[in-house]
Amino acid sequence: MQVSVESTSALERRLTIGVPAERIETEVNKRLQQTASRAKIPGFRPGKVPMSVIRQRYEEAARQEALGDVIQATFYEAVVAEKLNPAGAPSVEPKVFEKGKDLEYIATFEVFPEFELAGFEGIEVERLQAEVGDADVDNMLEILRKQSTRFETVADRVAENGDQVNIDFVGKIDGEAFAGGSAKGTQLVLGSGRMIPGFEEALVGARAGEERVITPTFPEDYQNLDLAGKTAEFSVTVNSVAEPKLPELDDEFFARFGVTEGGLEGFRAEVRKNMGRELRQAIKTKVKTQVMDGLIDSNPVEVPKALLDNEVNRLRTQAVQQFGGNIKPDQLPAELFSEQARRRVLLGLIVAEVVQKNEIKPDEARVRELIEEMASAYQEPEQVVSWYYKNDEQLNEVRSVVLEEQVVDTVLKQAKVTDKSVSYEEAVKAAQAPQAA
Incomplete structure (x- = not known):
């Protein structure tokens, strides 16, 4: 087998591979012999069909199959011999594909x-320090109460911000009704910001049974461009007004969250524990984000298009699975996912290099600790832990998370880390964990 390598770009390689005709014919004959042993042709006993008849009927199919297998095998042999690391499947272009002649083809592909890897000394990380205080727990209890708010109808007062009104409305622009501008029996909490600016405000002070005509204006950046910036006229009928009633902090309320013992103090302890878990995860996520950003900034690496395309397709599939709809993944525009895909692939390449260079392997003790921490949020944590260890796919996902945490720890040992004390609320502000493909 003859192989020549050409670098056509920083990552693209062009292999020209020549395979002796004898190897092709050997593979073809092997397949014809296998076919002859089982072929059933009228007029001949099984296994007694003349090879000339077998060739006449099956040689073309056997040759195509042999060529495919030989190309696959010789490509693998070539990249191993040339110490190349393909990042995707090759594009194969035949040069000589004729019977009786040496096979010659060109395989074009990208390599990793x-x-x-740059040093970690230049990476700067701000690590937040916070605690869950009594006031934070009090605030969380109020949030939980508000999330369980129920509304009771009132008949003797006007609607206020925070009240829930049941309304019918018909919207028109220039006297013409528009799609999505009318509804009956809609429940609306005034001040929630659910409707366009000016709509909810115009209903403050209304009574049950009252009809109002209001004229809010759609924002200039409204998602429906046909309505953006236009003033509408809504005829609104207020069917009822209901005021919010927050639940008491009693055993019935605690039971909704799975706390059946300990009363208020037991519930506060459970809430504090959950808040502590959330706080630790938020701080960890923000540190990880800074570390990953630092790795990307200090390691400008070219991303193979094959890996990028694969990651875009993976994100497309995830989007369809998450949001549903009667569409196929490839109907979603690739540019919607290209930036996220590039970041994930880039992180994957860099993190893999950190792992290899530092010989990092998942710490099984940390894997167990993480699983137990996740399981502690459930009523029967032992069953959750057992489930993870019985599901290799889920267990490997946890190992990947731990491996990335160990990468972060490795970077932090050399990075410039400063600690900053903040409130619980500031520490848990949304932070999206970076993911490596």
Whole structure:
């Protein structure tokens, strides 16, 4: 077998591979012999069909199958011999594909980038320090109460912000009704910001049974461009007004969250524990984000298009699975996912290099600790832990998370880390964990 390599770009390689005709014919004959042993042809006993008849009927199919297998095998042999690391499947272009002649083809593909990992000394990380205080627990109890708010109808007063009104409305622009501008029996909490600016405000002070005509204006950046910036006229009928009633902090309320013992103090302890878990995860996520950003900034690596395309397709599939709809993944525009896909692939390449260079392996004790922490949020944590250890796919996902945490720890040992004391609320502000593909 003859192989020549050409670098057509930083990552693209072009292999020209020549395979002796004898190897092709050997593979073809092997398949014809296998076919002859089981072929059933009228007029001949099984296994006694002349090879000339077998060739006449099956040689073309056997040759195509042999060519495919030989190309696959010789491509693998070539990249191993040339010490190449393909990042995706090759594009194969035949040069000589004729019977009786040596096979010659060109395989074009991308390789994984080779790069020297930059040091971690220049990465700066701000690590937040916070605690769950009594006031934070009090605030969380109020949030939980508000989430369980029920509304009671009132007949003797006007609607206020925070009240829930039941309304019918018909919206028109220039005297013409528009799609989505009318509804009956809609429940609306005034001040929730659910409707366009000016709509909810115009209903403050209304009574049950009252009809009002209001004229709010759609925002200039409204998602429906046909309505953006236009003033509408809504005829609104207020069917009822209901005021919010917050539940008491009693055993019935505690039971909704799975706390059946300990009364208020037991419930506060459970809430504090959950808040502590959320706080630790938020701080960890923000540190991880800074570390990953630092790794990307200090390691400008070219991303193979094959890996990028694969990741875009994976994100497309995830989006369809998450949001549903009667669409196929490839109907979603690739550009919606290209930036996220590039970041994930880039992180994957860099993190893999950190793992290899530092010989990092998942710490099984940390894997167990993480699983137990996740399981503690459930009523029967032992069953959750057992479930993880019986599901290899889920267990490997946890190992991947732990491996990335160990990468973060490795970077932090050399990075410039400063600690900053903040409130619980500031520490748990939304932070999205970076993911490596």
